[in-house]
Amino acid sequence: MRLFVVLAEELHFGNAAQRMFISQPAFSRQIRALERCLGVDLVARSSRRVELTPAGQALLPEARTAVESVDRIRHVAQAQIRCVQGRLAIGSIGAEAQQPYTRAILAELRARNPDLKLDVCSLDIAHHVLALTQGEVDVAFLLSPMPPGIETLTLATGPRVACLPADDPLADRTSVTLAELAGRPVVDVPPECPRSWWNFWAVDPRPDGTTVRYGPVVHDVEALFLAVAHGEAMAFLPGAAQTFFPRPGVHYVEVSDAPPATAALAWMAKNRTLPTINAIRRAASAVLQRTSASGPGG
Amino acid sequence: MRLFVVLAEELHFGNAAQRMFISQPAFSRQIRALERCLGVDLVARSSRRVELTPAGQALLPEARTAVESVDRIRHVAQAQIRCVQGRLAIGSIGAEAQQPYTRAILAELRARNPDLKLDVCSLDIAHHVLALTQGEVDVAFLLSPMPPGIETLTLATGPRVACLPADDPLADRTSVTLAELAGRPVVDVPPECPRSWWNFWAVDPRPDGTTVRYGPVVHDVEALFLAVAHGEAMAFLPGAAQTFFPRPGVHYVEVSDAPPATAALAWMAKNRTLPTINAIRRAASAVLQRTSASGPGG
DNA sequence: CAGCGTTACGGTCTACGTAAAAATA
DNA sequence: TATTTTTACGTAGACCGTAACGCTG
Numbered sequence: 244m245r246l247f248v249v250l251a252e253e254l255h256f257g258n259a260a261q262r263m264f265i266s267q268p269a270f271s272r273q274i275r276a277l278e279r280c281l282g283v284d285l286v287a288r289s290s291r292r293v294e295l296t297p298a299g300q301a302l303l304p305e306a307r308t309a310v311e312s313v314d315r316i317r318h319v320a321q322a323q324i325r326c327v328q329g330r331l332a333i334g335s336i337g338a339e340a341q342q343p344y345t346r347a348i349l350a351e352l353r354a355r356n357p358d359l360k361l362d363v364c365s366l367d368i369a370h371h372v373l374a375l376t377q378g379e380v381d382v383a384f385l386l387s388p389m390p391p392g393i394e395t396l397t398l399a400t401g402p403r404v405a406c407l408p409a410d411d412p413l414a415d416r417t418s419v420t421l422a423e424l425a426g427r428p429v430v431d432v433p434p435e436c437p438r439s440w441w442n443f444w445a446v447d448p449r450p451d452g453t454t455v456r457y458g459p460v461v462h463d464v465e466a467l468f469l470a471v472a473h474g475e476a477m478a479f480l481p482g483a484a485q486t487f488f489p490r491p492g493v494h495y496v497e498v499s500d501a502p503p504a505t506a507a508l509a510w511m512a513k514n515r516t517l518p519t520i521n522a523i524r525r526a527a528s529a530v531l532q533r534t535s536a537s538g539p540g541g
Numbered sequence: 542m543r544l545f546v547v548l549a550e551e552l553h554f555g556n557a558a559q560r561m562f563i564s565q566p567a568f569s570r571q572i573r574a575l576e577r578c579l580g581v582d583l584v585a586r587s588s589r590r591v592e593l594t595p596a597g598q599a600l601l602p603e604a605r606t607a608v609e610s611v612d613r614i615r616h617v618a619q620a621q622i623r624c625v626q627g628r629l630a631i632g633s634i635g636a637e638a639q640q641p642y643t644r645a646i647l648a649e650l651r652a653r654n655p656d657l658k659l660d661v662c663s664l665d666i667a668h669h670v671l672a673l674t675q676g677e678v679d680v681a682f683l684l685s686p687m688p689p690g691i692e693t694l695t696l697a698t699g700p701r702v703a704c705l706p707a708d709d710p711l712a713d714r715t716s717v718t719l720a721e722l723a724g725r726p727v728v729d730v731p732p733e734c735p736r737s738w739w740n741f742w743a744v745d746p747r748p749d750g751t752t753v754r755y756g757p758v759v760h761d762v763e764a765l766f767l768a769v770a771h772g773e774a775m776a777f778l779p780g781a782a783q784t785f786f787p788r789p790g791v792h793y794v795e796v797s798d799a800p801p802a803t804a805a806l807a808w809m810a811k812n813r814t815l816p817t818i819n820a821i822r823r824a825a826s827a828v829l830q831r832t833s834a835s836g837p838g839g
Numbered sequence: 840c841a842g843c844g845t846t847a848c849g850g851t852c853t854a855c856g857t858a859a860a861a862a863t864a
Numbered sequence: 865t866a867t868t869t870t871t872a873c874g875t876a877g878a879c880c881g882t883a884a885c886g887c888t889g
Contacts, residue, residue, distance in 0.1 A: 244611075244614070255843085256843070256844060256845095257842090257843065257844085265879095265880075265881090266880070266881050266882080267843085267844075267845095268844085268845070268846080268880085268881075268882085268883095269879070269880055269881070271844060271845060271846095272845085272846095272879080272880090273879085275845090276878095276879095281614070281615070281618040282618060282619075282622050283618050283621050283622055283625075288843090288844065288845095289843095289844090289887080289888065289889095290842075290843045290844050290845090290886080290887050290888050290889090291842080291843075291844095291887090291888050291889060292888095293843095293844085297621070297624075298618070298621035298622075298624075298625070301617060301620075301621055302614060302617055302618060302621065305610065305613050305614045305617050306614060308610050308613075309607065309610040309611050309613070309614055312603065312606050312607040312610050313542075313607050315603050315606075315607070316542070316579070316600060316603045316604060316607055317579070319599060319600055319603050320579035320580060320581050320596070320600060321580075322599075323581050323595070323596035323599055323600065324580050324581055324596075326595075326596075327581075327596070553868085554868070554869065555867095555868070555869090563854095563855075563856090564855070564856055564857080565868085565869080566855090566856075566857085566858095566869085566870070566871085567854070567855055567856070569869060569870065570854075570855090570870085570871095571854085573870090574853095574854095586868090586869065586870095587862080587863060587864090587868090587869090588861085588862050588863050588864085588867070588868045588869050588870090589862090589863055589864055589867080589868075589869095590863095590864095591868090591869090
């Protein structure tokens, strides 16, 4: 079942078997067993070409959702284990983990709950929402907007910068407008990433109504920087990227008229009542109140 | 996994094992293996009481969806087999299979496609929508309204009747109003049946804004008639029930002011293009055109 | 011939059922 | 003490990996 999904991606028994860490004959037998079990041929194989039959194509999305749901079971089980162990899995996208507010919240959380174990991990562009929805992490420091089912607490708001190749005519400006960037392709993200989220980050559609042309798909920020440095496309990032991600061949220019970006602490709405999640929510609220109180005063 | 779902329903190892057609020790071992595999205890068992742990409760819905999606795989595979074999699985709820338009459509379909094999089965109240969405049947003769994702072709529209216990003061009337029926509990349906569908059939909320009180849950029409005959609740049915379901202790009375009911041929929107489904759609359209053409003329 | 999928074979691991034991109210 | 879950044990089937085979371009 999972093997079938992998085979559909690879269209090659040897490679697929390797990905699943079993020998190729074993893989072949499993697929054949699945076909016998279901009563339909799923893949048409000649020893030179492997392709899905119509039945295989029809079954592929169903198989995918089935595999996803058993993955979800594992993740939810892990979340339950963490819950009884007093553990909290925290994810963070890009440079959010290094931001002052994030560090302050984690410090506050540790101070308030000395027995709470924190598992912090970084999330890449492709999977940050999946990590939350599938329960791989309990909470995450992310960038809005989040899709329905995810609740957020706004942590900070700031300008966005354009991420341009060094040889772009605009690369050395101190500020640009969306109109000046019109026509430049924007790095794309894989389909498992919610479209609405990336549309916001690509400013698609633009204020003038035009839609964005997309460049190569990247799965993480380093791939994004490589794509930009190669001149294949541009990207929009939160202003903090400027200081946290200096990269050769990549210049940052503030975009004066893009809607501001919002950093947020996010969690699944259905998990709102979990004690560990409540703990970090309270810690975050405390830090925000303290900051806003001291801000005008200092 | 599936065993866990069954155990959660039965809360009894022996009964659950029997439902799964394996011995009780084997069942017990499987559950324990699942717990070891996930790393969490799912059920708290004393030899007198079996109950779900919090982790088990959290995992139960996920396990359910996982089981459902593998069931869907089997059903979609069956649909594919039918497709290559030139078979069409047709479902029908209540008396729809016996209605003249249904019989005419099936006759037309057989006449146009002599090689097409038809598998007709009846669907009960609880599962008629699931049978479509999970691919157990390709098309179905149902009663509107259908939830999104299901397309319909309207076949007939007619008044609704109240289904009342024989000793109800209104049971021998020729016509009643919703206002006269106010306060009477209505038979309920299990949760796997879309709420919007049953709300329509229970006329909930009523035109005056009041909500309906529900009686016992029934899974099929015969259970519905028993509940009504016992005086536990009333029900609303299409007028045709009057002639097709004479039952002791059950009287039918036309409801003068209930919105009319619509019988329809239904299929999954995503399957619209399948040749077998197209065939029955065309047959149905032809029958409808012929009927409407001859109607005014005769 | 070279690459790739399939079949053959020997060994291990899982999972069943029956029967006996342990645990709880 | 009675009901229900768990452990013990012997067997049948599933699955893996290595190696040999067959097919296609």
